[in-house]
Amino acid sequence: QVQLVQSGSELKKPGASVKVSCKASGYTFTSYAMNWVRQAPGQGLEWMGWINTNTGNPTYAQGFTGRFVFSLDTSVSTAYLQISSLKAEDTAVYYCARPHRYCSGGSCSYYFDYWGQGTLVTVSS
């Protein structure tokens, strides 16, 4: 069965860096892109961007450029999210999510059919 298993919670000081992993199993890793979604405490879901698992090319949403880096290790079917120069406002749960493309009637859309369990990153001095 498809699983996305993320690394554990992290407690970091402001200015530090963190790297979150998302290990995929149960499907061919390079057949689907990988997306990242942020959820700040008590807030909603915010799409951060995605990475093409074939080419390694990342696309970042507005507000997630500069300090956020998506990467891959296809040999172990794992995607990574690295955040540098951490700030208190980066405190959030970070999810990896697999997109599913659905086409009907000549139009296509995407939704997330599988999610990781989430990784809590806490930034505090």
Place this chain on the structure above:
Amino acid sequence: SYVLTQPPSVSVAPGKTARITCGGNNIGSKSVHWYQQKPGQAPVLVIYYDSDRPSGIPERFSGSNSGNTATLTISRVEAGDEADYYCQVWDSSSDPNWVFGGGTKLTVL
């Protein structure tokens, strides 16, 4: 960017019907997907492509989409349905491409 608007909260008594709306400009021309998120858990897809249910999702969950409003309907609400619900669209012309509504907290009285 495209904006999806949800009511912050909806309350319903057990056994009744809950309706959660998701408003957006001409949202009826897009495909809307819905997720359920319980405290401390990752979101779970409950409706895709406006009204289709993934396997394992009860028939009590249904969806519709027309004009400027999409609606998630939960019939015969149970205590276990209490959760946050998010609508989502994918819009290739929007930045960001993936857009979520702000979420609705469903409270079962």
